[in-house]
Amino acid sequence: MKRILLSLILLASPVFAVEPDEVLDDPVLEERARVISAEVRCVVCQNEPIDSSNAGVARDLRIIIRERLVAGDTNEEVFEYLVLRYGDFVLFNPPWKPSTYALWLGPFVILIFGFGAVVLTLTRKKAVPAATLSAAEQEELEKLRSDRS
Amino acid sequence: MKRVLFLLPLVLAVVIGGFALWGLSGGRDPAQIPSALISKPVPDVTLPPIEGIATPGLSKADLQGQGLTLVNVFASWCGPCRAEHPILTRMTAEQDLRIVAINYKDKPEAAVAWLEELGNPYELIGSDYSGRGGIEWGVTGVPETFIVSNDGIVLYRFPGPVVGDGQRRFQDALDAARAAE
Numbered sequence: 524m525k526r527i528l529l530s531l532i533l534l535a536s537p538v539f540a541v542e543p544d545e546v547l548d549d550p551v552l553e554e555r556a557r558v559i560s561a562e563v564r565c566v567v568c569q570n571e572p573i574d575s576s577n578a579g580v581a582r583d584l585r586i587i588i589r590e591r592l593v594a595g596d597t598n599e600e601v602f603e604y605l606v607l608r609y610g611d612f613v614l615f616n617p618p619w620k621p622s623t624y625a626l627w628l629g630p631f632v633i634l635i636f637g638f639g640a641v642v643l644t645l646t647r648k649k650a651v652p653a654a655t656l657s658a659a660e661q662e663e664l665e666k667l668r669s670d671r672s
Numbered sequence: 673m674k675r676v677l678f679l680l681p682l683v684l685a686v687v688i689g690g691f692a693l694w695g696l697s698g699g700r701d702p703a704q705i706p707s708a709l710i711s712k713p714v715p716d717v718t719l720p721p722i723e724g725i726a727t728p729g730l731s732k733a734d735l736q737g738q739g740l741t742l743v744n745v746f747a748s749w750c751g752p753c754r755a756e757h758p759i760l761t762r763m764t765a766e767q768d769l770r771i772v773a774i775n776y777k778d779k780p781e782a783a784v785a786w787l788e789e790l791g792n793p794y795e796l797i798g799s800d801y802s803g804r805g806g807i808e809w810g811v812t813g814v815p816e817t818f819i820v821s822n823d824g825i826v827l828y829r830f831p832g833p834v835v836g837d838g839q840r841r842f843q844d845a846l847d848a849a850r851a852a853e
Contacts, residue, residue: 566812579777580812583803608715608810610708 540577545585552592559592559601560585564613572615707829708810714743714824715808719798723780725787730772730798736824740853742771742846743818744794745806747778748786750814752833759834760817761793763843772796776814777803817842819849827852 547553565576573581591601605613617623718731746753764771773794775783800806819828828845
């Protein structure tokens, strides 16, 4: 029973869209191709990386990535090739440049703002009653105290 | 001061809500990818003619110094292409526009039959059976139509069929491109 279960678990490995005829013979290049295609957004089904997309364009792009790698491109050159044609949009990891400063820094700005608000609230002094007791009140207080003792 | 602080959440909600409204209005479609080719020269691809048709193929040189040109990416297997075809045909005839095409991932026989049935308004047609030409052009699917300037610069990319509301938007872009020429 355990064996059957184990073999079932092994069979249930994640399914990828990469088709057998696309896979490169060189395992190192193939691994790099997989890493790159996991970072590239499919232009048809937009929340999927091309690595797991069944769209025709995604398949074409996977093949192109492998061709570029075989031709000796670095990973950066492959990304550059894709960005030239489809823009930054195809990158799941947006680049650091003036138009994305707000995107990268926004969360930290909000965090600092929130932290500041928390610190401000916690360190603010409790308001102290301003006036001291009047003479009549003081007298009454003394009276109550002496009554008790 | 306290009062102003009490208003802060409301102000934040208005700002975020306003941003959301802005995103939803004005025909903005998050699924539309901004083209990387705008204001750049047309990609350097040479596509052969479709077999079995007299219309010549399409290369980069064909888009330079020939006046404002529409580049329509179509395929016989694509339904919306069929819908926009008569509109593009009429538009280019009425406005005396040059239109060329990229036949995307299509079998030559099917493309020829399609053009015979619906008419061929194209001056040149490049056959892109592998789809590689389409990738150079940053095509995400068919149909797509580009407006290319006289100097061979991509001025505008319109993904989807040029029909209805899309036709209006396309015509606006076309008028703007003509005014700029």
